[in-house]
Amino acid sequence: MIEAQVLPTPTGPLTLLSHEGVVVAAGFTADPHQMFLRLPSRLQAYGLRRVEDLGHPAQAVRDYLDGELTALDSVALTQPGTPTRQRLLTALREVPAGTTIGYAELAERAGLPRTAARAAGAACAQNLIAPFVPCHRILPSAGGFGGYYYGTPVKQWLLTHEKALAQTSVL
Incomplete structure (x- = not known):
């Protein structure tokens, strides 16, 4: 069940x-x-x-x-995907709270060539386990928040929550 x-x-x-x-x-x-x-x-x-x-x-x-x-x-989790997608999802989980990176950097962290930024975007779009697999921490290189399956206000709230707490824990 x-x-x-x-x-x-x-x-x-x-x-x-x-x-x-x-x-x-x-x-x-x-x-x-x-x-x-x-x-x-x-x-x-x-x-x-x-x-x-x-x-x-x-x-x-x-x-x-x-x-x-x-x-x-x-938290233990699992979701379907090709070996490439699994590498990207694992790399996503390793992006620290309070930080953001771009799709190309996510691909690099997954050991994929920079040209795999499109695959990184697809992995984020198909992520079934938000916010545990924190695709909200990936931002477009052109600026802004980009898309988010649950809407950009949710993405913005998550990023603001994390950034504020990450900054206070450093102080």
């Missing part, structure tokens, strides 16, 4: 989906079914049920919101 929990956040509800204790999807929506439909059919075959508390993943979100910016890093 895929278990779902919806958590309140300052930028709107965050839905977490978990299978056997591993997060398989997360996103800023109040509708678990919306996230469920983005899962591969092999996971959809398990069905979906709402639960009161997913345990560690839910606590990690609360801790992150309370200022522990590395809390999401300890």
Whole structure:
């Protein structure tokens, strides 16, 4: 069974989906079914049920919101993708909170040539586990916030939250 929990956040509800204790999807929506439909059919075959508390993943979100910016890093997760996409997703998880990089740099960090910036953008666009896989930390080289599946106001809130807390922890 895929278990779902919806958590309140300052930028709107965050839905977490978990299978056997591993997060398989997360996103800023109040509708678990919306996230469920983005899962591969092999996971959809398990069905979906709402639960009161997913345990560690839910606590990690609360801790992150309370200022522990590395809390999401300890959560087990999995999502589908080619070996190249998996390298990009791993590199995404290694971008520290409070910092941003461009798509070309993400590709470089994944050990891919600079020309793979387009693949980096596609990996971000198809990311099923926001903010655990922090695609919000990737910005276009032309400036601005770029796109974000859950809207640029959510991306902006996440970046502002992280930057403010990262700066205070350095002081």
